[in-house]
Amino acid sequence: MISGKTVVLGVSGGIAAYKAVDICRRLIENGAHVVPIMTSGAKRFIGEVTLSALASEPVKSSLWEGDDPIPHTTLGQQADLILVAPATARLLGTYAAGISNDLLTATLLASRAPVVVCPAMHTEMWEHPAVQDNIRTLQNRGVFVVAPEDGKLAGGDIGKGRLASTQSIVSTVERALFPNDLEELKILITAGGTREPIDPVRFITNRSSGKQGYALAEAAVARGATVTLVTTVDRPAPTGVEVLYAETANDLRSVVMSCAENHDVIIMAAAVADFKPSSTANRKLKKSALSTNLELEPTHDFLVDLGAGKLPHQTIVGFAAETEELEKNAIGKLKGKNLDLIVANDVSAPNTGFAHDTNEVLLLSDGDKREVPLSTKRVIADSIFDVVLDLRKNK
Numbered sequence: 338m339i340s341g342k343t344v345v346l347g348v349s350g351g352i353a354a355y356k357a358v359d360i361c362r363r364l365i366e367n368g369a370h371v372v373p374i375m376t377s378g379a380k381r382f383i384g385e386v387t388l389s390a391l392a393s394e395p396v397k398s399s400l401w402e403g404d405d406p407i408p409h410t411t412l413g414q415q416a417d418l419i420l421v422a423p424a425t426a427r428l429l430g431t432y433a434a435g436i437s438n439d440l441l442t443a444t445l446l447a448s449r450a451p452v453v454v455c456p457a458m459h460t461e462m463w464e465h466p467a468v469q470d471n472i473r474t475l476q477n478r479g480v481f482v483v484a485p486e487d488g489k490l491a492g493g494d495i496g497k498g499r500l501a502s503t504q505s506i507v508s509t510v511e512r513a514l515f516p517n518d519l520e521e522l523k524i525l526i527t528a529g530g531t532r533e534p535i536d537p538v539r540f541i542t543n544r545s546s547g548k549q550g551y552a553l554a555e556a557a558v559a560r561g562a563t564v565t566l567v568t569t570v571d572r573p574a575p576t577g578v579e580v581l582y583a584e585t586a587n588d589l590r591s592v593v594m595s596c597a598e599n600h601d602v603i604i605m606a607a608a609v610a611d612f613k614p615s616s617t618a619n620r621k622l623k624k625s626a627l628s629t630n631l632e633l634e635p636t637h638d639f640l641v642d643l644g645a646g647k648l649p650h651q652t653i654v655g656f657a658a659e660t661e662e663l664e665k666n667a668i669g670k671l672k673g674k675n676l677d678l679i680v681a682n683d684v685s686a687p688n689t690g691f692a693h694d695t696n697e698v699l700l701l702s703d704g705d706k707r708e709v710p711l712s713t714k715r716v717i718a719d720s721i722f723d724v725v726l727d728l729r730k731n732k
């Protein structure tokens with residue numbers, strides 16, 4: 338997708354600078370023209386020769402040396418995209434403040450191209466309010482931020498701050514270059530928890546708020562898709578989305594099955610009840626008539642039907658909300674239901690899952706696993722679509 342695009346690759350001075358070599362290689366393999374800029378900090382961590390040899394042009398690092406009398410405007414205007422990986426706290430702060438004191442920050446300010454920054458630093462630095470304020474400022478200006486991941490850090494520490502994977506960084510570069518990357522697709526998304534009535538006033542339900550399904554719908558329309566949202570909750574839907582309502586697992590099944598074949602991507606984010614009352618009273622049951630034992634029967638798992646009847650043009654995504662053995666259980670569902678992707682989350686972990694605005698998920702497909710660290714549900718939604726696009730490219 339990025340073939341022929343000029344990507345200015347800014348590398349700043351953190352331990353993760355060595356990973357810029359892999360990112361550069363991946364961009365070159367995908368056909369991009371990569372122009373590397375290193376800060377003086379970056380040169381303390383990796384040799385200029387390595388990047389010069391792998392990139393499309395030799396490394397640039399000075400405003401004052403070289404043949405071009407105004408290098409920052411040339412680079413800023415040539416760039417189809419500027420990627421900074423890794424981005425130090427210093428680089429983020431300087432860029433957010435609009436200060437240009439080296440070639441990289443001057444190029445960032447002298448460009449109208451989309452910008453992707455990939456912070457990497459120790460957890461204490463990443464969580465510092467000044468750094469977080471700078472991140473928000475940049476995001477509000479439309480800069481794409483690829484959040485760092487949890488894991489091993491320099492000096493043996495463990496925590497958040499590791500540079501995101503090359504795969505996530507390259508996917509974000511593609512999205513920044515092609516904002517309408519879902520334009521060709523018809524996407525069906527389900528959202529919310531189903532309600533299984535006992536009588537006209539009582540029902541069985543679950544804790545699903547529908548927030549993840551709505552975030553998926555928002556991301557999909559923003560990226561140009563035609564979206565149908567089948568929902569059990571009454572929340573304002575993003576403009577441009579066709580909204581269909583359902584209440585019970587049975588309703589949801591009939592709505593989804595009636596329009597499934599017209600859709601290229603089906604994402605089952607709704608929490609569909611596994612059981613429903615064996616009978617539903619037409620009138621409110623008197624307290625005295627209510628039994629202390631409620632007889633239940635299983636609902637039909639129509640995700641199995643969708644998987645079994647999957648058409649060649651379709652990609653089917655399921656969700657696995659688990660409280661134990663997350664990966665194992667999720668892989669069981671992925672295979673057992675013939676899905677292309679399963680979004681697994683541990684709903685017992687803090688700030689994740691039902692009703693929260695944030696989530697932390699594993700995206701599991703055949704032979705591939707991507708971790709999305711604690712992020713907003715919109716960021717999770719975009720990561721899901723990045724993987725869906727990769728899966729469809731490799732089909």
Ligand SMILES: Cc1cc2nc3c(=O)[nH]c(=O)nc-3n(C[C@H](O)[C@H](O)[C@H](O)COP(=O)(O)O)c2cc1C
Nearest residue numbers: 349350351352376377378379425426427428457458
């Ligand atoms: C060993 C070592 C590792 C460092 N790692 C990081 C890092 O991962 N992230 C970061 O923001 N700063 C890190 N720093 C601090 C930066 O190198 C320092 O702020 C420097 O001025 C950044 O320069 P630059 O932004 O111009 O590249 C590290 C410093 C040292 C000595």
